[in-house]
Amino acid sequence: MRINLEGRHFLTLLDYRPEEILYLTDLAERLKKEKQDGHFPQRLKHKNIALLFEKNSTRTRCAFTVAAADEGAHPEFLGKNDIQFGTKESVADTARVLGRMFDGIQFRGFQHRTVEELAKHAGVPVWNGLTDLYHPTQILADLLTIQENKGKLKGIALAYVGDGQNNMANSLMIGAAKTGMDFRIVAPFSLFPQEELVTKARKIAAESGGRVHLTENIDEGVRNADVIYTDVWVSMGAEEMLGKRIELLRPYQVNRGMMEKTGKHDTIFMHCLPAFHDINTGTGAKVYRQYGLDSMEVSDEVFESPASKVWDEAENRMHTIKAVMLATMGGAPAGA
Ligand code: CP
Ligand code: NVA
Numbered sequence: 001m002r003i004n005l006e007g008r009h010f011l012t013l014l015d016y017r018p019e020e021i022l023y024l025t026d027l028a029e030r031l032k033k034e035k036q037d038g039h040f041p042q043r044l045k046h047k048n049i050a051l052l053f054e055k056n057s058t059r060t061r062c063a064f065t066v067a068a069a070d071e072g073a074h075p076e077f078l079g080k081n082d083i084q085f086g087t088k089e090s091v092a093d094t095a096r097v098l099g100r101m102f103d104g105i106q107f108r109g110f111q112h113r114t115v116e117e118l119a120k121h122a123g124v125p126v127w128n129g130l131t132d133l134y135h136p137t138q139i140l141a142d143l144l145t146i147q148e149n150k151g152k153l154k155g156i157a158l159a160y161v162g163d164g165q166n167n168m169a170n171s172l173m174i175g176a177a178k179t180g181m182d183f184r185i186v187a188p189f190s191l192f193p194q195e196e197l198v199t200k201a202r203k204i205a206a207e208s209g210g211r212v213h214l215t216e217n218i219d220e221g222v223r224n225a226d227v228i229y230t231d232v233w234v235s236m237g238a239e240e241m242l243g244k245r246i247e248l249l250r251p252y253q254v255n256r257g258m259m260e261k262t263g264k265h266d267t268i269f270m271h272c273l274p275a276f277h278d279i280n281t282g283t284g285a286k287v288y289r290q291y292g293l294d295s296m297e298v299s300d301e302v303f304e305s306p307a308s309k310v311w312d313e314a315e316n317r318m319h320t321i322k323a324v325m326l327a328t329m330g331g332a333p334a335g336a
Contacts, residue, residue: 005327009119010127011112012134013174014200018208021178022153025144027332028316028323032144035070035319042072043331049073050102052094052118053129054080054109055236059273059317060129060137064106067322071331076102080109095121104329107131110237125328127321132237135167138272139175140320142229145313149268150226154180154209159225159262161186161252162297163245164193164214168231168272173212177201180208186221187214188248218251218258225262229270230254230297246291255299259307269298269308277303 003023013021034041049068051061061077068075080086085094091114098105099122107115108129119126128136143153150156160172164187173193176183183205185193192198192214201212215221222228230252233245259267276296279288288296295303302308326332 003327005332006330007125008328009125010136010324010328011115011119012128013136013139013171013178016178018178018180021140021143021175024140024320024323024327025147027327028140028144028320029147030333031322031326032316032319040070041333043326043333044068044071044073044103044329047071047073047103047329047331048101049075049325050078050098050105051075051129052078052080052083052085052098052105052107052109054086054107054114055130057108057129059314060106060108060321063137063317063321064127064129064325066318067325070322071326073103073325091117092121094118095126096123099123104325127324127328130167132235133167134171134174135272136171136175137317137321137324138168139171140324141313141316142172142270142272143175143179144316144320145270145309146227146268148312148316149309155182156227157182157184157225158227158229159184159186159222160229160231161218161222161254161258162191162230162249163187163233163235164191166231166235168229169193170197172229173197173201174204177205177210177212178208180205180210182211182213184213184215184221184225186218187216187252189216191248219261222258222261223263225267226264227268227270228254228259228262231272232274232276233297243291246293246296249297250293253295253297253299254302256301259302259305267307269302269305269310270313271298271303271308271310273310273314275303275310
């Protein structure tokens with residue numbers, strides 16, 4: 001069956017069927033190869049893309065910018081403090097104005113309902129570049145990276161270790177459930193994801209042949225894991241929780257000992273980035289040093305090891321975001 005995503009928003013993977021998700025990662029794989037071969041067909045010529053940011057970004061901003069430029073589109077960065085958004089103008093009015101001038105809108109920010117409101121009023125595809133609840137474009141890059149390294153998604157055991165309640169945990173849980181993975185959240189009980197979302201993910205996993213398992217127990221959670229994934233201990237906007245999180249999550253740091261607990265020699269390490277792997281070079285170093293830590297969620301040793309696939313993962317943000325833009329704006333190559 002030919003998949004057609006033209007005109008669709010991309011707000012959460014909950015809205016996408018498994019075959020649509022796999023279509024996007026397959027398309028991204030083709031686009032990656034195409035770029036490596038030096039082929040640039042410029043399928044988004046004369047399109048304009050709005051990049052609306054309430055929170056900071058390196059990867060997502062650069063991925064949208066480069067992907068748009070590669071395809072001949074014009075990307076326009078709109079920082080929250082540069083435009084009337086949120087101060088003099090409502091979300092709905094901003095959406096209606098941007099939708100009259102742009103062919104697609106990326107939003108990164110705090111409340112998930114903001115991106116839903118933009119989508120409701122824009123009249124053009126809206127892409128979620130991260131909200132407090134979800135980070136779906138990141139998951140496409142993660143799926144592509146796992147596929148590249150393990151040759152498949154179905155049946156892959158992925159242990160997500162750390163803050164089990166953040167946007168990454170939520171989105172990975174959905175993406176893993178949709179693609180039939182054996183997904184584990186390894187976190188203190190107080191940081192388990194919301195029950196309602198777990199119930200949804202388990203229902204999805206039951207259909208895909210996957211599994212969603214939550215545990216506080218590190219040994220059990222990472223046993224036989226093909227992938228160990230972690231994220232920052234405090235997400236953007238929640239920085240005041242740092243002290244409490246360090247107390248809670250210190251035992252959950254991904255380090256050599258944890259990698260060995262998988263019992264596998266080929267477990268890979270993944271992280272959406274940015275990562276606090278070396279407090280001496282990370283930002284806010286002084287603050288972290290006061291807790292006597294050299295690194296936070298991942299040791300520098302694991303981060304810099306051959307098992308670490310973080311740079312492939314970061315690069316894949318661009319190819320997968322390009323796939324999302326092409327598919328939803330109607331520029332996807334035939335046969336994808
Ligand atoms: N992983 C990710 O979304 O990175 P940025 O915050 O730099 O966009
Ligand atoms: N959970 C992190 C992800 C950053 C890409 C955050 O929201 O800050």
